Amino acid sequence: MGSGQVTFEGTRPADSFAGQHITVAGLGVSGLSAARALAGCGAHVTVVDGGDDDTRRQTAAVLAEEGIAVRLGDADSLPDGTGLVVTSPGWKPSSPLFAAAAAADVDVIGDVEVAWRLRGPDAAPWLAVTGTNGKTTTTRMLGSILRAAGLRTAEVGNIGTPIVDVVLGQERGDGATYDVLAVELSSYQLHWAPSVRAHSAAVLNLAPDHLDWHGSMAAYARDKGRVYEGNRVACVYNTADRATEDLVREADVEEGCRAVGFTLGPPGPSQLGVVDGILVDRAFVADRQRQAQELAEVADVNPPAPHNIANALAAAALARAFGVPAAAVRDGLRAFRPDAHRISHVADVDSVAYVDDSKATNTHAAEASLAAYAPVVWIAGGLAKGASFDELVASAAERLRGVVLLGADRALIGQALARHAPEVPVVDVDRTDTGAMSAVVEAARGLARAGDTVLLAPACASMDMFTNYNERGDAFAAAVRELDSDGA
Known part of the structure; x- marks a missing residue:
């Protein structure tokens, strides 16, 4: 590990942190990044974490050599003298540490806010992306488009390198600066980032999620809407989701x-949309009433599922707001490759397609995924996070060939199926061992017919059976390959 000292090129507003006693909540990646950056600014930093194990103790020992204090096993009380708290994104607003900070009249901010305050006078502008689903894909599409335009950029925030490291140039090491940053922001990060002001921003969609953290849908939407505050050029919204337009207003x-706006249909003035298989722009043209600029073909979007086309339109809108030419939109979309476990085609076995969308961890994402295929053998279940499945099942019922359920809260989906799709055959897999996914895939194979799609779009979190959605998707892909090898 490095020394933890930050060297600033030119003038930066780092002095605002110098001499402050700052408490950083959490020893995760973003917490460590913030702690080191703040210490490098001359702040007196203490990191608090509720855990106390060998890994944390080793990290604490390294930080101590860098002049950063660490308190393990107690993350509830505020260290004496604290003048500012910097939190990692996942810490709930109701955490005792923040109650103690409020009682002491101490502000709480997140690592994104730290990064914003550390920006220099010539810092790269931010193009920001948020929404319930599609954030990462859209941000990576945006980065690909910006690079196709010859711009120096990075995808940061809720993905990739910690945003503090990028703002300070620590991840490059070559002294080069960025022209623009593609910034994915979660509702958690936005909650703790009151000062961020993007060049342009997009809210892709809004659906109930993380309500246990935010407390209500209204609070969740309010935090998402912060991404539009202070925008300079464009607030990009989804015409199919009125709530996103309301946030702009x-x-x-x-x-x-x-x-x-962006739409999957023909666009009106000041919108991007689709006409005869072509992505077109009627927002960033000289005559929005009578002109439209062709950007790319639907076939240039990988994969060309409806919700992914919407992601591409949102990315294109942000890029066009920054002045990117139409040809770069096309080239960037063609170059883009989606991350794993996002409507990823695994294999065709006996003329049946097997698709991994393990990232569909809520009902909104699963609904979008199911809408891309028919007929479908749907694999669903896991941790419901308080969700209701009636609306999802009702919308997908006509597309379902069959359903295979797994996971802790599978009965909730089964009950919704009984109410809204009673004729659809359902297989309930009650195993939770490491071989459970093989049984799930085998059951799906038994329900599928030639031309069908077996789709893993669980509409639930994975932690009841797997470490994360990546591990769940990997297990699905491995089980499908076992089928393929059996038939070889």
């Missing part, structure tokens, strides 16, 4: 900032 933006 409520935002306090800079004079001249425009509302730009």
Whole structure:
């Protein structure tokens, strides 16, 4: 590990942290990044973490050599003298540490806010992306488009390198600066980032999620809407999701900032959309009433599922707001390759397609995934996180060939199926051992017919049976390959 000292090129507003006593909540990746950056600014930093194990003790020993204090096993009380708390994104607002901070009249901010405050006078502008689903894909598409335009960029925030490291240039080491950053922001990060002001931003969609953290749908939406505050050029919204447009209307933006919609249909003025298989722009053209600029073909989007086309349109809108030419949108989309476990085609076995969308961890994501295929043998279940499945099942019922259920809360989906799709055959797999996914895939094979798609889109979190959605998707892919090898 490095020394933890930050060297600033030119003038940076780092002095605002110098001499402060700052408590950092959490020893995770973002917490460590923030702690080191703040210490490098001359702050007196203490990291608190509720855990106390060998790994944390080793990390604490390294930080101590860098002049950063660590308190393990007690993350509830505020260290004496604390003047500011910097939290990792996942810590709930109701955490005792933050109650103690409020009682002491101490502000709480997140690592994204730290990064924003550390930006230099010539810092790269931010193009920000948030939403319930599609954030990572859209941000990576945006990065690909920006690179196709010859711009120096990085995808940061809720993905990749900690945003503090990128703002300080620590991840490059070559002294080069960025032209623009593609920034994915979660609702957690936005909650703790009151000062962030993006060049342009997009809210892709809104659906109930993380309500246990935010407390209500209204609070969740309010935090998502923060991404529009202070936008300079464009607030990008989803015309199919009125809630995103409402957030634009409520935002306090800079004079001249425009509302730009995206739609899967033909676009109106100040919108991007689709006409005869072509992605077109009627927002960033000279005559929005009578002109449209061709950007790319639907076939350039990988994969060309409806919700992924919407992601591409949102990415294109942000890129166009930054002045990127149409050809770069096309080239960037063609170059883009989706991350694993996002509607990823695994194999065709006996003329049946097997698709891994393990990342569909809530009902909104699963609904979008199911809408891309028919007929479908749907694999679903896991941790419901308080979700209701009636609306999802009702919308997908006509597309379902059959359903295979697994996981802790599979009965909730089974009950919704009994109410809204009683004729659809359902196989309940009650195993939780490491071989359970093989049984699930074998059951799906028994339900599928030639031309069908077996789709893993669980609509639930994975931690009841797996470490994360990646491990769940890997287990599915491995089980499918076993089928393929059996038939070889």
